[in-house]
Amino acid sequence: xxxxxxxxxxxxxxxxxxxxxxxxxxxxxxxxxxxxxxxxxxxxxxxxxxxxxxxxxxxxxxxxxxxxxxxxxxxxxxxxxxxxxxxxxxxxxxxxxxxxxxxxxxxxxxxxxxxxxxxxxxxxxxxxxxxxxxxxxxxxxxxxxxxxxxxxxxxxxxxxxxxxxxxxxxxxxxxxxxxxxxxxxxxxxxxxxxxxxxxxxxxxxxxxxxxxxxxxxxxxxxxxxxxxxxxxxxxxxxxxxxxxxxxxxxxxxxxxxxxxxxxxxxxxxxxxxxxxxxxxxxxxxxxxxxxxxxxxxxxxxxxxxxxxxxxxxxxxxxxxx
Amino acid sequence: xxxxxxxxxxxxxxxxxxxxxxxxxxxxxxxxxxxxxxxxxxxxxxxxxxxxxxxxxxxxxxxxxxxxxxxxxxxxxxxxxxxxxxxxxxxxxxxxxxxxxxxxxxxxxxxxxxxxxxxxxxxxxxxxxxxxxxxxxxxxxxxxxxxxxxxxxxxxxxxxxxxxxxxxxxxxxxxxxxxxxxxxxxxxxxxxxxxxxxxxxxxxxxxxxxxxxxxxxxxxxxxxxxxxxxxxxxxxxxxxxxxxxxxxxxxxxxxxxxxxxxxxxxxxxxxxxxxxxxxxxxxxxxxxxxxxxxxxxxxxxxxxxxxxxxxxxxxxxxxxxxxxxxxxxxxxxxxxxxxxxxxxxxxxxxxxxxxxxxxxxxxxxxxxxxxxxxxxxxxxxxxxxxxxxxxxxxxxxxxxxxxxxxxxxxxxxxxxxxxxxxxxxxxxxxxxxxxxxxxxxxxxxxxxxxxxxxxxxxxxxxxxxxxxxxxxxxxxxxxxxxxxxxxxxxxxxxxxxxxxxxxxxxxxxxxxxxxxxxxxxxxxxxxxxxxxxxxxxxxxxxxxxxxxxxxxxxxxxxxxxxxxxxxxxxxxxxxxxxxxxxxxxxxxxxxxx
Numbered sequence: 001x002x003x004x005x006x007x008x009x010x011x012x013x014x015x016x017x018x019x020x021x022x023x024x025x026x027x028x029x030x031x032x033x034x035x036x037x038x039x040x041x042x043x044x045x046x047x048x049x050x051x052x053x054x055x056x057x058x059x060x061x062x063x064x065x066x067x068x069x070x071x072x073x074x075x076x077x078x079x080x081x082x083x084x085x086x087x088x089x090x091x092x093x094x095x096x097x098x099x100x101x102x103x104x105x106x107x108x109x110x111x112x113x114x115x116x117x118x119x120x121x122x123x124x125x126x127x128x129x130x131x132x133x134x135x136x137x138x139x140x141x142x143x144x145x146x147x148x149x150x151x152x153x154x155x156x157x158x159x160x161x162x163x164x165x166x167x168x169x170x171x172x173x174x175x176x177x178x179x180x181x182x183x184x185x186x187x188x189x190x191x192x193x194x195x196x197x198x199x200x201x202x203x204x205x206x207x208x209x210x211x212x213x214x215x216x217x218x219x220x221x222x223x224x225x226x227x228x229x230x231x232x233x234x235x236x237x238x239x240x241x242x243x244x245x246x247x248x249x250x251x252x253x254x255x256x257x258x259x260x261x262x263x264x265x266x267x268x269x270x271x272x273x274x275x276x277x278x279x280x281x282x283x284x285x286x287x288x289x290x291x292x293x294x295x296x297x298x299x300x301x302x303x304x305x306x307x308x309x310x311x312x313x314x315x316x317x318x319x320x321x
Numbered sequence: 322x323x324x325x326x327x328x329x330x331x332x333x334x335x336x337x338x339x340x341x342x343x344x345x346x347x348x349x350x351x352x353x354x355x356x357x358x359x360x361x362x363x364x365x366x367x368x369x370x371x372x373x374x375x376x377x378x379x380x381x382x383x384x385x386x387x388x389x390x391x392x393x394x395x396x397x398x399x400x401x402x403x404x405x406x407x408x409x410x411x412x413x414x415x416x417x418x419x420x421x422x423x424x425x426x427x428x429x430x431x432x433x434x435x436x437x438x439x440x441x442x443x444x445x446x447x448x449x450x451x452x453x454x455x456x457x458x459x460x461x462x463x464x465x466x467x468x469x470x471x472x473x474x475x476x477x478x479x480x481x482x483x484x485x486x487x488x489x490x491x492x493x494x495x496x497x498x499x500x501x502x503x504x505x506x507x508x509x510x511x512x513x514x515x516x517x518x519x520x521x522x523x524x525x526x527x528x529x530x531x532x533x534x535x536x537x538x539x540x541x542x543x544x545x546x547x548x549x550x551x552x553x554x555x556x557x558x559x560x561x562x563x564x565x566x567x568x569x570x571x572x573x574x575x576x577x578x579x580x581x582x583x584x585x586x587x588x589x590x591x592x593x594x595x596x597x598x599x600x601x602x603x604x605x606x607x608x609x610x611x612x613x614x615x616x617x618x619x620x621x622x623x624x625x626x627x628x629x630x631x632x633x634x635x636x637x638x639x640x641x642x643x644x645x646x647x648x649x650x651x652x653x654x655x656x657x658x659x660x661x662x663x664x665x666x667x668x669x670x671x672x673x674x675x676x677x678x679x680x681x682x683x684x685x686x687x688x689x690x691x692x693x694x695x696x697x698x699x700x701x702x703x704x705x706x707x708x709x710x711x712x713x714x715x716x717x718x719x720x721x722x723x724x725x726x727x728x729x730x731x732x733x734x735x736x737x738x739x740x741x742x743x744x745x746x747x748x749x750x751x752x753x754x755x756x757x758x759x760x761x762x763x764x765x766x767x768x769x770x771x772x773x774x775x776x777x778x779x780x781x782x783x784x785x786x787x788x789x790x791x792x793x794x795x796x797x798x799x800x801x802x803x804x805x806x807x808x809x810x811x812x813x814x815x816x817x818x819x820x821x822x823x824x825x826x827x828x829x830x831x832x833x834x835x836x837x838x839x840x841x842x843x844x845x846x847x848x849x850x851x852x853x854x855x856x857x858x859x860x861x862x863x864x865x866x867x868x869x870x871x872x873x874x875x876x877x878x879x880x881x882x883x884x885x886x887x888x889x890x891x892x893x894x895x896x897x898x899x900x901x902x903x904x905x906x907x908x909x910x911x912x913x914x
Contacts, residue, residue: 032791037385039798041819041830042812043486050484084377085552094573150605158609158633165609168575171369171597270601272574285791 078288099273109197118208137202252308366594381536396562410710434588447523643709643896655834657800702875753782835872
């Protein structure tokens with residue numbers, strides 16, 4: 001197993017390198033100019049040129065690439081063009097905790113609710129409860145999330161002002177003390193996490209229901225029942241463990257989400273997370289920041305997939321790595 | 322079996338209970354927190370402004386975004402106090418003991434007490450200006466503000482390594498005519514309170530005042546910073562100024578808090594104790610925050626939302642500033658592809674003829690775009706001189722009305738006759754083009770659709786294509802678009818050479834490729850008048866020419882509309898800015914419970 005993991009990690013190195021190189025060239029080939037903001041009336045015509053010079057964008061592409069490569073190999077991904085020359089990893093370090101808090105809470109809620117709803121639907125297949133849950137899940141699953149988020153704001157922040165409209169904390173929350181600050185943060189996270197997890201849980205519930213239905217028709221389930229095990233043990237111990245195999249894949253592929261963030265939630269609820277960093281970097285043609293983001297999310301995808309494969313082996317003894 | 326079934330049945334119930342109790346706990350918690358955060362006392366001394374994006378550098382030398390300029394304007398002191406006279410549309414400059422122009426009786430005049438300069442004098446040959454500074458101004462760290470701080474800052478503004486967006490303010494200083502400003506000769510500081518600027522050519526006084534009033538930086542703090550690391554310096558994030566406010570906290574991409582600077586004597590600490598700028602990227606959410614009263618000011622509220630906002634919260638007021646922004650439909654006057662290949666000029670096959678462009682303007686029902694979208698917040702545009710600049714604006718020009726019949730006449734006179742498919746043709750070429758605009762602007766989308774319909778009615782086919790802003794802008798610069806819709810925000814000093822100059826290489830924003838040497842002449846003549854008002858005849862002729870030749874179809878001026886909480890008092894908005902006198906604003910205390 002350890003050998004397998006090492007092998008996978010080694011393969012990931014050229015893979016990441018390839019991804020970064022591709023990104024490097026693609027963003028430079030895309031139309032648009034990082035200094036375009038400074039081309040406007042009232043700003044000296046020299047500014048854009050001077051900035052391009054500073055950013056090294058006037059060099060021929062191969063030279064730019066070589067310089068970039070040397071820097072990256074030294075671990076220097078450069079400074080952001082659009083965010084006041086902050087080192088790119090500082091920008092990411094500021095955004096990442098926000099995104100991770102939301103994403104981890106969301107993932108827990110997703111899988112918890114998704115699995116529970118899926119199991120209930122499968123065990124009580126074709127009952128009223130199953131139909132009700134299935135229809136409700138589909139209803140939320142097919143709803144555009146940004147719209148759902150706005151509706152939640154209108155309902156629970158404007159009509160019934162239970163929750164704040166936006167932001168991570170109340171203005172001046174620093175003065176509440178640690179517990180007060182955390183409670184204030186949680187209070188601000190209720191709406192966004194609800195929006196994200198209702199939608200996600202609905203999807204997972206569909207997976208779990210499907211795979212559970214398949215499993216409970218297996219012979220060994222009948223055997224378990226015939227042994228006289230309680231229904232609870234049959235479902236939770238024998239059936240669920242096997243039914244969760246495909247869900248493990250989902251879990252692995254959800255990992256990048258923890259780091260890439262959900263753009264619409266960040267825009268609507270005004271959270272300074274990774275989604276906004278990425279999209280704003282793209283719109284501003286902030287090359288170093290785009291590359292650094294690609295790097296972080298690329299690594300996460302590699303790890304996510306690896307984790308899913310390893311988890312497979314852990315939960316299913318038939319699989320050998 | 323029964324037992325486990327029951328358990329499963331209990332699951333949703335249990336869940337519901339857990340969720341509900343969690344939610345109520347949170348909301349209770351929240352409720353009390355809300356009370357704590359903004360006890361009516363704290364709220365009464367805090368102004369909250371909703372912003373689209375965060376500030377970049379809190380440094381007047383390199384700050385580029387409007388938000389940054391507004392905030393640095395409150396943190397840093399100014400040499401002079403600038404003022405826009407809404408009666409004449411002229412800029413005025415005030416020092417403690419001197420005004421550039423007498424007051425025109427405009428009630429919105431600002432006190433000159435914030436100026437660092439006591440007075441100034443312009444040399445008779447208009448080649449130098451001498452300021453006498455006050456001697457009691459201090460930076461927030463207690464060091465005096467001296468003339469050397471100005472000289473030091475001007476060196477930074479002019480340093481190509483720093484790439485200041487304001488470096489063109491130095492364009493008239495000694496040496497600038499020959500490559501680089503000679504700072505030792507151009508700026509002299511005989512003593513702490515005397516500051517002399519020298520120009521290489523005679524400069525009108527209003528321009529000299531405008532260009533020499535860049536914000537100073539405290540030399541004693543910044544001299545240690547290497548220009549190469551200027552943009553990276555921590556001082557950009559922790560500015561030391563001398564203005565009515567100082568930076569209290571900055572959570573990047575979330576909020577920026579200013580607190581009234583108690584030591585400020587220029588002229589006094591800001592009235593409102595705290596100003597918080599909150600970053601709220603989504604427009605709908607900014608509006609919601611204005612409705613709930615969490616935010617006091619939201620800029621650029623769309624006219625279609627006024628009624629709903631004011632119905633939900635009668636405490637919201639809509640304030641407008643002058644006419645500074647217009648939308649237009651651009652026509653490529655010259656053949657862009659041919660120009661790009663050969664560098665030579667020949668008229669565009671569709672839009673090269675002024676009569677055709679007139680016909681297009683006549684065919685577009687501009688008033689119905691205004692009525693349908695902007696309502697009372699739009700004004701039909703004649704040229705790019707704003708009606709707010711009253712001293713230069715030509716009221717006698719009769720704007721083109723909506724007259725499809727006249728448009729058809731002009732088209733047929735030029736040989737564009739109806740073809741078999743209903744689209745006009747000339748020499749086998751159909752009058753069909755793509756109208757490009759940037760994605761994500763509801764107003765322009767609305768206008769595009771009306772224009773498409775209007776043109777279809779006179780036999781012109783117009784397809785609409787939306788492009789991402791960066792791509793759109795690059796295509797405009799490369800003259801790849803035949804027709805497009807965009808807008809300009811004008812400066813308060815009229816200087817349109819960048820937009821209409823005949824030298825297409827130098828005039829970076831002459832996207833339509835409009836060439837008329839008389840326009841260049843008029844701009845030069847106007848610039849060389851020593852008194853702004855004396856240039857009026859040139860600007861009148863300029864407007865007549867643009868109106869006649871319609872290089873672009875000017876659509877409408879937009880009155881920018883800002884949502885204000887009614888608890889803000891003393892706010893005087895005008896074309897020079899929404900937050901023009903924010904240090905004089907006060908907040909009406911909330912009614913005691």
